[in-house]
Amino acid sequence: MLLSKGSCTALNVLHRFLIVFVVQGFLFINTVTANDTTFDERWLNAQLAIAEQKSIQDPGDAIVYLTDLLSKHEKELSVLLRTQLQIYLAENHILVAELSKATALDKQISNNLPLLSDESLISHLLVKSNIYNFEGKPDKAINVLEEAKSKVDKLSNNKLKSKVYSKMASHYVDNEKDILAIRYYSKSYELILKSGDFLQLAYIQSSMAQSYEHLFDYERAMELQKKSLNYFLSHNLSFDAMVSYYHLANVYLKLSRNEEAIHCSEEMLKLNSKVINANLAYYAYIIAAEAYINIQKVDQANYYLNLSNDHFGGLENVNNIVRHFYIQAEIEIKSGKLTQAEETLERAQKSVVGLSVDNKVTLKLKLTDLKSQLASEKSNYKQAYNYQKTYNQLNTEYFDKVRELTRSRHKIQFDLKQMELEKQLLRKDKELNEFTLQEIKRQQAVQQTAMLSVLLLFLFVLIFTWRQYRLRRKFSLLANTDFLTGVANRRKVMDFAELQWLQLKSDNQKLSLISFDLDHFKKVNDNYGHPAGDLVLKVVTQISQRAIRESDFLGRIGGEEFLVVLNNTTSVEATEIAFRIKSDIEKEHIISDGQIIKITASFGVAQKSSELTSFKDLLKKADKALYTAKEHGRNRVEINE
Template identity: 30%
Template sequence: MLLIHIKKLLVIIVQLILLFFIMFYCLKTSAIESHPVWLQESLDKADKLNDKNPHLAHEFVKNLKKNHSNKFSDFDFAAIYSRLATYQYYFGNFDESLTLISKSKKYMPVLKGKTGVEILLTYGSVLDAQGSADAAITVFHQAIDLAKSAQNNELISESYNVLAAIYAVNHNDIEALKYFNKAYILIAASKNELKMAYLKLNMANSYTYIKDFKKAILLQNEAIDYFKSNEYFYDEMLTIESQATTYLFAKNYDKALLSYQKVLELSKSFNDQNSQLFAFSGLSKVFLKKEEYEKSFLYWSKADELIYKVNSPYSYSSHLLIKAKLAIIKNKIKKATTAIKEAEVYLSKLDKDKNVNLFVTYFDIKIDIAMSRNDFKSAYLLLKKSSELYDNYHDVIRENTRSKYKIMFDTEQAELKNQLLEKDKKLAATELENSSHKNQIQNLVIIIAVLFIIILVYLFHKQIKTSKKLNRLANTDELTQLANRRYSFYYAERALKQSQLTAQNFSIIIFDIDHFKYVNDTFGHLAGDNVLIAVAKVASGYIREKDVLGRVGGEEFLAVLSGASSAQAYVIAQRIKLAIEDLSLEYDNRVIKVTASFGIAQFSEKQNDFVSLFQHADEYLYKAKNKGRNCIVSEFT
């Protein structure tokens, strides 16, 4: 018996020793994985400063490192460098941010906890800014997994939010929907109004990409109101940056101008050169769209003084494309060509399918350069590439438009499910659930389902109308409401092929308003616009219903005449010429009179493709100019 008791006693002693070592190890681990109280309070203060102004937070953490680095553990250094890396990302200093991330990883080789998640989120954001979207998405998924292992809902929702925003930028709205919805559920449950404002900002950017500008601006205004009322002025500035981009995409240039000017004003108060660069570039784009080229060049020059500080292929490409466009406007084709070649270095680092607008702009400028050199074949081939990319873009828009409604539906469903679950808990707790309540809930669900079906049918119908409207806008010249150059060329090529198959005549008329530069210089660009509108309206009256009239240049128009011989085209051109001669436009108590020169070409064995046909018509137009203008030239005249 004694031996048995001794054995039991030894077992208990061994168990106590093991328990002691386990407790010792846990305490040691806990000590390693937590900051000293004074440092944790300082880091919390830095995070609050970051919410208000990252520049103040940056200076605070730099001083913290400078004055107390001798007291830091590896875990402390990792947290310090992680925050400094985040601030440098905000400032657009991506190379510096990557250097600080490397230092942070050096002190935390195995990423864990809040600091590990923050390192991954900053790293992924920098990768995306440098054009590596797929690598960034992989890193953000790692951040989500790490946040889940840390059981930190705030970090999980932040990771979802950032990942959703990246998916939206890259036209993957199904994944964006999934992660926006997950972020929404967590943030709504936490009732964190600041995080909800950040979510609204990201969702507004997503709505901008799918061209629902009204919804985007509504969300941006809600975020701006929150940031402003709670004195988060830096975040207010970032949201106004987002809204400026939305107005630019929506072609509301006056409001875009005001937004960019507001960003410039706020960026100076924060001494934020990255935001100043954004404002200068945006103002240059706005004035370029408004055809105020001197102002556009002025702000482009200001942006050029800051662009070297940003290591972003997208920013560099966009900046150089503006330079090329301005050079073309000034007829400095050599400079435009040089700028395009420089832009191509940075464009090669970007995914064409994920930066459609940028590449369409690039092709349009290349087309303008080719046209200025009378290289119509190259212009035509570039136009085909641009059209293919543009068509793919519209496929993306259609898919995104459908996804847009799913975002609204799923968010509403999430709220409804939460309400029903809460209601069920209350009913279960109070034992008031009975058959009548069940019937009421079932009826409510049926009514909601019917309503959802009705709404879905309505929105689907609206989406079809929106798609048709977008297609019309994409093919229409904004000023004259005629077909734009892209659609005119596309239609002409199709019509020519059809005429070849049916052995029918096919002719085109190119006409150009004489001395149009004189009109702009003498009366102003607004008067010039009125002349273009009037000429377009008059010419449209003499074009047959089956024909297409388009504006293919500043003051140049193209009429595509299926089934018409050169002689028939001449009659049409003569009518248009006489109608333009009869125009009298009153502007600023002065009368404006204009004329036009015409070139006509007919499909033949020698001109059996659209490029050569267009080239011959253009040559006849120039002969008309040389003959003294206000006349018609074709191969038979």
């Protein structure tokens, strides 16, 4: 039924009156509440809880909230409350890589440390350690973290303990001590499992994935990173999902799965519109630039590099800056901008000075490779050769590091299994003790239980000993075998040759060596990719194994360099075998992704003689013959008489 015009007017007046009454009442209550605000510990906890929720969604949002809060209540806040808010603000600046802002806050916080509780002091120490890591001061960072650990171990705050252990693990990841990293991640992981906090569990899994990436266990790294990513995406945590996509993309780049890395970059850009810090787009652009240059699409790589340059000024992490320069230099070389590339590499080298790179062989490898490419493009072939020689030496160091980390990975797995077994034994002992106390009056039952427990303990020890024996054998095989080709590694073949030398009588000169090296192997990697290069090495190994005798011993002593030890063999016989290997390699057609690859090799042969005093002298003769073969045009056999 429609209302009359007069009725509508009356209702409108009443409606407006009610609105004015409600608004005025709300303003009165709000004014009273504001005047009665008590800035105490309870107020602080409420604000930190709000900031934490915002940080989970986007650290940039938490930064805006906390900055506004500190500015709005600058006069009302006590020094203690302001300092505690500043600590959490600094943590969020670090999350978005804003080092300078975190450092400025740290200077203010440091003036008020005596006022802080143990929990707040520990949080400050974690901020301090992150700043030191950003500045390339790992020794100072670990000292601060050790101080935080000693303090938190005295508390019953498991959440804070887990945070400290996780930070220590992250530090060890950044400084390539991945065994320690996994151990501390495991401690943190165990505490989080008890708490049932699935968000923190996702954070830990994402961080642990980076450790496994450094240990070359890419399958495990991807598995953990994808678990974290699925959690972040299902809970609309855009910032955390971007971080996971970034780390996942880095794994794909190392595996030469460039299309998947580009997909991760695209997903990052979709999420970037949902976060406050627009500079995070940089990481998506630089991933795309590196992936496109890997697949020789220079124009697309240059396009994304230019986009990343808009955000480059905000970078404060030296590792990221160096990586940016490397990608830029490679694009400039492939685009023929040689002068610009030279300037870029100089900037990169200056940036590397600020890093502790003694054990970062990959950084040195990339820089040397780019310098070699640049010298070659400038027709300075002598300089290019020298850089390539340095590159080969570094490459040998890199493979040694890969083998060492592979052994470390298995050692970690062994240690974790051993810890679990020890826990089982401890639990069993505890059950035994409880049962003994309860049944003390029944002597016969106690004796039977004790006998059963001893039997079980003996069985556990027996199983444990057997597993140790098997793992030792496995580790021994890993330590002496080249992980790619399956033949003896450098250490094993050198030890074998040294033993053969020592076992020979002084008048027995029948020991020969064949040292051979694949010709232009770098071009295989450059033209067909590293997976094709790995395939070539495997095929060459199989050919060589077929060509030598059962009594001969083959080993891989470098990137593409091999050594054959031939006992009771003259140089004439060794030369025949070398020619056989050479001929078989030359005839082989290796197919990779539908492309035919042909490869040749150069050989050096040397025989033990009376004037030689050690095995190393014999090896030098073989190497000298090998270099002579390369100098005379490669794909040939030379004998050092």
